[in-house]
Amino acid sequence: MGGRVTAQRPDGTGAVNPPPGTPLLQVEDLVIDLPDPQGDVVRVVDGVSFDVPAGTTVGLIGESGSGKTMTALAVIGLLPDRAATGGRLLWRGADLLRPETDWRRVRGHQISMIFQDPLAALNPSLTIGRQVGEILRRAGRPRAEVRRAVIDLLDRAGVPDPERRMGDYPYEFSGGLRQRAMIALALAGNPALLLADEPTTALDVTVQARILRLLRSIQQEGLSMLLVSHDLRVIAHVADQVVVMYAGRVAERGPAAEVLRRPAHPYTRALVASVPAVRTRTALADPLPGTPATPAHRPSGCAFHPRCPLARDRCRAEVPPAREVAPGRWSACHFAEEVLTP
C-alpha cells in the first residue's frame, strides 16, 4: 500500500519501497526533439529503451551524435530549455518526465553527474572543498561535519592529502585530480545513480586507467552507474550491461561481455572490429566504412543500412524494431540471427 503511494512521488524521496525487482531507472521509449540552429526540429533521441537495475553499471556507447549524452542529460533533467521530450523515465517507478518532478530533490541526492572536462565543470573561483561540500552545506549540516565529510569524500576519490588540498582552487589540481574532485562532488549527496559522461576522454591515458579503477571501486560500493562513452575499451572495463546507440536509436543491448564478444548487430560488430589490438602488429583494425549517420540526416529504414555489409532492400524500407534475439540480448537488426551465428 505504502509502496504505491510513495512510488508516485517523483522526487523519489518517499519511494524507499518500490516493488521488488523494479529497476532503479527504466528508460521507456524516450524521445528527445531539439531545434537545430536553422529552427528545424531534429529528433536526436528516437524511442530509446533500457533499464538500469540497482547496483549495476550500464554503458551507453555510440559515436558523437548518437544521442548518448542527450539521453544522460534527460535522466538528470538538464536538457536545453528548447528540448521537447516523450516517453517515460521511470525512477524507482515514478516518471521523471512529468512536470511535477521536483528536480532539486532528485539532482545530487538521487542522481548525480560527472562531466567530460573536469576543469570546465568546476567553478574556477571557488575552492575544491567548498564545491564538494556544497550539497551538504545547503542541506544545513554543521560546518565541522561538512568539513569532515568533504575530507572523507576526497579521500575516497583518491585525492591525496585532502585536508590541505580542499583549500585549493581547480586550476591548482592536475587533470586527473580534478576528475577525482568531480567524482567526490558527485558522491557528496549520496546518490543511487551516477551519470558519467565521457569521464576519461579529456584525460591522459595513464590517468584514464586510474580513474576507471576508481569508478570500478565506487561501483563495488553498490552505486549504479550510467557510463556514457564512445570508447569501447572504457565500456568493456567498467560496464555490466551495454546499450549501443546509433543515430539516436538503440542498435543493440545486453550483457557487456556477451555483446562485445558476440555482437547481435552489424554496427556493434563493426565497432568492435575498429578497435585496434594493442599487442599484435598483424591485426590492423578495420575502420568503419562510410560516415556516421546523424539524427538530422537519418537514412530511411535501418539508419545503419548505408554502412552495413548485410544491408538488403528490407533494411532501406523498414525500421527494425528491437527484438529479444537471445535471452537478455536485444537487437534492432532484421537479420540479427545471421549476425549472431556467422
Place this chain on the structure above:
Amino acid sequence: MVAVTRMVVRRLLIGVFVMWGAASVIFVIVRAAPGDPAAVFLGPDADKEQIARLTAALGLDKPLFEQYVRYLGDVLRLDFGESYRLGRPAMEAVFERLPATIDLTLTATAVAVAVGLALGLVAGSRPGGAVDRVVSAVTIALQSFPTFWVGIMLVLTFALGLRLLPSAGVGTPAHLVLPAVTLAFPFTAIVARLTRSSVAEAMREPYVQTARSKGLSERQVLLGHALRNSLIPVVTIVGLQMGALMGGAVIVENVFAWPGLGSLVVDAVANRDYAVVQAVTLLIAGVVMVLNIVADVLYVRLDPRIRTEVAS
C-alpha cells in the same frame, strides 16, 4: 599578500609618472588657452601697465620653461600655488570643495552599482527573454541621454512638477537625490550592460551545469556560482568609471548648483585661475590612479587564478 603589496607598490611608482604627465599636460593646456589671467582679473578698464605689473607678480612674464620647472618643483614640495582670485592656496580651496563632490560621486556610484547589478543580473540570467529586451532598451536610453538634459528633465518632473525634491543647492539628503541620480544614469547603463553580458556568458559555462546537477535552484546557481565569476570584469569597470564620474560631476554640479569641485573648476577655467585648475586636475588624476589600484586589488581577490599569477 606580499605579492599584492608588491603589485601596489609597482603601480604607485608608475602612478608617479602618470601624475607628472597629467601635471605637464594641464600646465600646457591652461597656458595655451586664449585669455590672460591678469587682464581677466583686472577687467576691461585696466591699462597696459597695471596688467604687466600683475603678470609679473604672478610670475607669468617668465619664459614658459622656467615657469614649468618652478611649477614642478613646487608640486614636489606639495605647494600647489596660490589662487590669485581667491587669495589663498589653491589646494586649500580644492579640499574645501572636495567633500561635496565625494558625497555626490559615492552616492551616484552606489545607485549605479546597485541598480546596474540588479538589472544586469535579471537580464543576463535569461538572455533573449522579455526582461532582457526591456532592460536592453532601458540601458540604451540611459546611456544615450545627455547628462545636462537628464538633469533638467528630472528637475522639471520631480522638483517643479511633483514638488517632491529640491531643484538645486545643498543642505538635506533630499538635495543629493536629483544630482546623484542624474550622475548615475549613464554609469548605471554601463554596469547593467556589462553585468548582463558577463552573467549571460557565465550561465553558459559547464560549471553552471554542474551546480544545477547538485540540485541547486536557479537562484542559487545564479548567485552562488555565476555571479562571482561575472563580477570580475564589472569590478574593473566600476573602478575606472568612478574616475570618469568626477568628470561627469562637473556638468551635474553646474546644473544643480552643487558646491563641489566641478563648479569650482568651471569658475577657475572661466577666470584663468591656473593654480586652481592645475590643483583640481592633479587631485582627480591622483584619485583615478588610486581607484584603479583598488580595482586591481579587488580583481586579484576575486579571481584565484590571477592571485597566483601575481605571486609568480
